[in-house]
Amino acid sequence: MSAVMKHRLFWPLVVLLALILLNTVSRPSFVRITVHDGRLYGSLIDILRNSAPLMLVALGMTLVIATRGIDLSVGAIMAVSGAVALTIIQDSGDPANPAVLAVAIGTAVGAGLVCGLWNGFLISVLGIQPIIATLVLMLAGRGIALLITGGFITTINSDPYKFMAQGYVLGLPFAFYVSLVAIAIVALIERRTALGMLTEAVGINPEASRLAGVRARGIIWGAYAASGLLAGFAGILYSSNIMAADANAAGLYIELDAILAVVLGGTSLAGGTFSIAGTVVGAFTIQTLKSTITFLGVPPAVTPVFMAAVVVVVVLVQSRRFRRFMGRLPARLRTWTSRTPDGAEAAS
Amino acid sequence: MSHSDAETASDALVAMRGITIQFPGVKALDGVDLVLRAGEVHALMGENGAGKSTLIKALTGEYAVDAGTITVAGEPRVFHGTADAQSAGISTVYQEVNLCANLSVGENVMLGHELRRGGRIDWRATHRAAAEHLENLGVELDTRTSLSTHSIAVQQLVAISRAMVTDAKVLVLDEPTSSLDRSEVEQLFSVMRDLRARGVAILFVTHFLDQVFEIADRCTVLRNGRLVGEYPLPSLTPGSLVQLMLGRELDDLEALSSVADRHVDRSGAPVVRATGTGRKGVIEPTDIDVYPGEVVGIAGLLGSGRTELARLLAGADHADSGQIEVAGKAARLANPRSAIDHGIAYSSEDRRAEGILGDLTVAENIVLGIQARRGWRKLRKAEQDAVVAEYIAALGVRPASPSTLIRNLSGGNQQKVLLARWLATAPALLILDEPTRGIDVGAKADIQRKVAELSARGLAVVFISSELEEVLRLSQRIVVMRDRRKIGELASHDVDVDAVIDFIAHEGQEGAA
Amino acid sequence: MTSTQVAPARESHVVSSRHRFMTRHASWIPVFAAIAILVAMVIGAQIYFDGDFLSPPLISSILLDNSYLLILAVGMTFVILTGGIDLSVGAVMSFTGMFGASLLRDGLPSGVVAPVMLACGALIGLGIGVLVQYFDVQPFIASLAGMFLARGLGFVVSLNSIKVTDSSILWLQRTRWHFGDWYVTATGILALLVVAVGALLLAYTRFGRTIYAVGGNEQSARLMGLPVARTKLLAYVVSGTCAGLAGVVFTAYTGAAYPLNGIGTELDTIAAVVIGGTLLIGGSGFVVGSMIGVFVYGMIKTIINFLGVDQSWTRITIGGLLLLFVVVQRVIVARSARRR
Structure with a gap:
């Protein structure tokens, strides 16, 4: 039992399952999945679909955090990517043409990659603190996106583009497959090769790793590039979902959600050892929580209060001091209850 | 009591x-x-x-x-x-x-x-x-x-x-x-x-x-x-x-005293020869060479340039003057990685900040050196286990469990793991900067014995320590440094601790032309 | 054995005045750099607009338009000096504004409401501080929770904007004291007062010096027997209180409270503080520098207004400037590390 409890995925999974359980109890329709036109529908399916952008961003964030870094610019990169894609499609005059879409998506994701490379350059080559280096792009990125769209919210009408976020394949949302592929690729690259361990080494002690011959610069740079690339894809999914490029709203606060998902998954913000499976669970948890809040009838604007509660609970559970405090609590309660006659009875 | x-x-x-x-x-x-x-x-x-x-x-x-x-x-x-x-x-x-x-x-x-x-x-x-x-x-x-x-x-x-x-x-x-x-x-x-x-x-x-x-x-x-x-x-x-x-x-420490007298064959090419290697404001141009099977000690006080010289040889810092030859051929050591590729391993004086990776296991710490050279290509599990088991046994790491996190080991055992990391990369030259500082006497003896044994088998070693006794005991030749430059070279069987101290104290001033 | 004295034990007393300045006041250099940038920007704009740019009313308006930011920056400086960060300030400013406006609407006098707003800010700051200090939560995350909380609470108060009609709150902004072409408002004076108090606290009290010590080396500060926990906690309380005060000032500035106010303000604040020469690793920086940073920010905004180009350039320019400063800081730190 205690071995199970000590597993690093134990608590993240407990939180996710508890959320699902809570939802199911309060409204059984939550777990109901209906089939319509050979497609699955239901709250759980929505969560799979809507979590895709967060999943992509969180995967990149996991790699960045493992190197002891942080990427605040992912939301801005999403805005840039969406703006690039939609502007190209709009300007082409042929929004349904697959070639145009390919160029648009390629350029947009490329823009994300360039942003990530820029972050990586500032951090790994110039040695600037990650929080500040990415803050630069976080500040400037949305401005750039606004310049690309000319200060407007660009909207398009393109069925193939719409398909990415809203389409179905084999009964499941296409966006979910995008998540799966991204998870698989990241997991394979990190764990089937030595990259994962080398990343952890760099995150634990960059200088020691460098002296041990690890190309720390390349690994850190790569992590930010991956984060930018994945955020680029997330930007495509986001803009495909609303079929518009909104430089101000796209990916707003997603960096915080992503960081939360990573922390929720048991990866320490201090860098080093990381868990991709944990991040996956974390991303689903965040998405479930958001849909829970919506279904509870809370105005979406008040959602942040719940997020705050989650942040506090999560960090407290992870805090060693808090655990020690709570660990001593049963003993204290026992000594307290044993003094009362009722307690003695209950204890026996 | x-x-x-x-x-x-x-x-x-x-x-x-x-x-x-x-x-x-x-x-x-x-x-x-x-x-x-x-x-x-x-x-x-x-x-x-x-x-x-x-x-x-x-x-x-x-x-x-x-x-x-x-x-x-x-x-x-x-x-x-x-x-x-x-x-x-x-x-x-x-x-x-x-x-x-x-x-x-x-x-x-x-x-x-x-x-x-x-x-x-x-x-x-x-x-x-x-x-x-x-x-x-x-x-x-x-x-x-x-x-x-x-x-x-x-x-x-x-x-x-x-x-x-x-x-x-x-x-x-x-x-x-x-x-x-x-x-x-x-x-x-x-x-x-x-x-x-x-x-x-x-x-x-x-x-x-x-x-x-x-x-x-x-x-x-x-x-x-x-x-x-x-x-x-x-x-x-x-x-x-x-x-x-x-x-x-x-008694172990005493038994090593014969090492210094061992004959070193200097007829072939040196493993590493540095000529005029220096770095502005850090260390003046310095010559040093190390032959196969030789232990070259560096004696000098902290700040004398001994660590700085080691770092240049290891590519940890970039030399801005002079040239370095590895096995007779000119080499450019731009970073630790290129030094490692040339067979030069460097164990830093600061074990905690520049050596161990506390949150990784003993096994991971050992294979890191090999793995870093291989890049993404992962070491096979069986291969890794064999390497780890071999070095844990050879160096007497305690506890001998590969899956322990290294930060839970004592300083001496951490040092042994670091030594294992470098030996596993099969280096031609091993640079040890204060390998025995702050560790207990037992581990110290183990490490000294290992160094003597490895050099006898042909490994070239540069050995840096504040303890002159240790340097004298292990090395055949001693490079003496002071005020960020080399002030001379001594054959260790000719001198004792007092002579080296004397040399550091006086020779430096005369040589400052 | 140790009788051989090889090196002179004492350091040389012959030092150039430049060296003397460097060893004593190196931490002021980034502030001078910020001042240089500010001056360069003003001169550049003055030339570009053919001498039609700089005027007393314009300079006065920079203080007026950015007094809330100045107050936030002072609080942020305290937190960053301890090596922390406070992402909650924008949201807390917005929330206290909403809460205060709703209380005023309900008829409470401003003499009660303003202290309540400050107390609300202080309380959220305290909460963040407790998480950071007693539960080892990273400041980034703890203040993130504070930000979410305040943002959400703002919407709990009302989803719509609340108009403020209280005369004494509005007085803070409306009344302008003129000195020739120059003018200043009560909010501006309040902001400058906060700067002065902040600067004095940091330079002349044990609390202030402990802030620097904690930011320099927390472990050392603890081993020196300094009250580390209390000091860090107080730094977040100071920041929260400043955010509460900024809420008052911002409400006076806009004449209304709106739950979406101050989105991204935390980033502007951090940018201003960093541009003003405060190192994000803590232990080095000055409130006066942060003030310069805010003026740089205000000046950029004004110039972009003058140019008549898209306001999105403000953020881009701030981002670029932030980058420039961070790179310069990085070079300075790297060089001083090499000197050692």
Whole structure:
């Protein structure tokens, strides 16, 4: 039992399952999945679909955090990517043409990659603190996106583009497959090769790793590039979902959600050892929580209060001091209850 | 353990009795006594893991004791934190100087005790007071300069001055000399003697036996969390003290003495030859070469350029002059990685900051060197297990479990793991910078023996250590450095420790043309 | 064995005045750099607009338009000096504004409401501080929770904007004291007062010096017996209180409270503080520098207004400037590290 409890995925999974359980109890329709036109529908399916952008961003964030870094610019990169894609499609005059879409998506994701490379350059080559280096792009990125769209919210009408976020394949949302592929690729690259361990080494002690011959610069740079690339894809999914490029709203606060998902998954913000499976669970948890809040009838604007509660609970559970405090609590309660006659009875 | 209370009670400033501290799974201290008297320098001796630092932390209020009593000036005290201990007159100066480098010298002396007038700090008076406290120790400094502009030795004296501001009756010096050069140690000792004369009790922790015999009046020896005993120093010899610390004889170290005389074949190409290798403002152009099977020692004080030279050879820093040949061919060592690719392995002097990866396992720490060279291509599990098992056994890593996190190992065993990491990459040249600093005598002997054995099998080694005895014992040739340049080369069978010291002290000045 | 004295023990007393300045006041250099940038920007704009740019009313308006940011920056400086960060300030400013406006609407006098707003800010700051100090939560995350909380609470108060009609709150902004072509408002004076108090606290009290010590080396500060926990806690309380005060000032500035106010303000604040020469690793920086940073920010905004180009350039320019400063800081730190 205690071995199970000590597993690093134990608590993240407990939180996710508890959320699902809570939802199911309060409204059984939550777990109901209906089939319509050979497609699955239901709250759980929505969560799979809507979590895709967060999943992509969180995967990149996991790699960045493992190197002891942080990427605040992912939301801005999403805005840039969406703006690039939609502007190209709009300007082409042929929004349904697959070639145009390919160029648009390629350029947009490329823009994300360039942003990530820029972050990586500032951090790994110039040695600037990650929080500040990415803050630069976080500040400037949305401005750039606004310049690309000319200060407007660009909207398009393109069925193939719409398909990415809203389409179905084999009964499941296409966006979910995008998540799966991204998870698989990241997991394979990190764990089937030595990259994962080398990343952890760099995150634990960059200088020691460098002296041990690890190309720390390349690994850190790569992590930010991956984060930018994945955020680029997330930007495509986001803009495909609303079929518009909104430089101000796209990916707003997603960096915080992503960081939360990573922390929720048991990866320490201090860098080093990381868990991709944990991040996956974390991303689903965040998405479930958001849909829970919506279904509870809370105005979406008040959602942040719940997020705050989650942040506090999560960090407290992870805090060693808090655990020690709570660990001593049963003993204290026992000594307290044993003094009362009722307690003695209950204890026996 | 056999002290009569009647004798100690009268002059004991601090008496710790039966101190027990329990950590999860281990008893770090088990019924330890320590008595400090006014006007004495009291050495606290023991191997790593003997419980010295735990005992100090109990005394300075960082750890709460699970059993036992602490009396200060006859009054029983319970400390809740360092501030408590300081108010009871117990101050500590740590190995890594615990001051704030971003603040001025004067502030560091006076922090928390700044002189105030009308509710605000009177900086003029505060700096004047700081200067007075420093002068009391014979240090003259511009107290308004930033602490970071001063050497570690000066910072240590600033830390001691700070202790005097709080009117410390007891001064704990936790390995203060480990990064000082000889003259700095001398200055520290004169300060210590002065404080002793003023009735301060000094608890002195160090790994350097000769320093203990030079300055201490009495010593308490710990072993495995238990008290071995308290002894007046004149009654001990270095040999008997080591025996008390180890609980066993140490013949191993002596047996190595023949290594220095071993013949080295210098007919072929040297493994590494550096000509005029230097770096502006760090080290002057230097020549050094190492042949297969040879151990070249580098002797010199801290800051003499010995680590700096090693770092250039290892590609850790970039040389801006001279050239380096590896196996007869010119090589460009732009970063550690390219040095490793040329078969040069470098074990840094700072084990914790530049060596181990604390959150990774012993196994991962060992294979990191190989893995870094291979890049993404992962070592096969069977291959990895074989390598790890081989080196854990060969170097005697304890505990011999590959899946233990390395941060849970003692310093000596961490050092062995680092050695394993480098040996696993099958280097041609191994550069060891202070491989035995701050580790217990047993591990030290193991590492020395391993170095001798490897060089006998043809490995070229550059060996750097503050302990000249060790350098002399292991190496065939000694490069002597001073003031950031090489001042000469000695054949180690021609010289003894005193000759090397003499050479460092005098040769350097003549050669400074 | 140790009788051989090889090196002179004392340091040389012959030092050039430049060296003397460097060893004493190196931490002021980034502030001078910020001042240089500010001056260069003003001169550049003055030339570009053919001398038609700089005028007393314009300079006065920079203080007026950015007084809330100035107050936030002072609080942020305290937190960053300890090596922390406070992402909650924008949201807390917005929430206290909403809460205060709703209380005023309910008829409470401003003499009660303003202190309540400050207390709310202080309370959220305290909460963040407790998480950071007692539960080892990273400041980034703890203040993130504070930000979410305040943002959400703002919407709990009302989803719509609340108009403020209280005369004394509006007085803070409306009344302008003129000195020739120059003018200043009560909010501006309040902001400058906060700067002065902040600067004095940091330079002349033990609390202030402990802030620097904690930011320089927390472990050392603890071992020196300084009240580390209390000081860090107080730094977040100071920041929260400043955010509460900024809420008052911002409400007076806009004449209404809106729950979406101050989105991204935390980033502007951090940018201003960093541009003003405060190192994000803590332990080095000055409130006066942060003030310069805010003026740089205000000046950029004004110039972009003058140019008549898209306001999105403000953020881009701030981002670029932030980058420039961070790179310069990085070079300075790297060089001083090499000197050692």
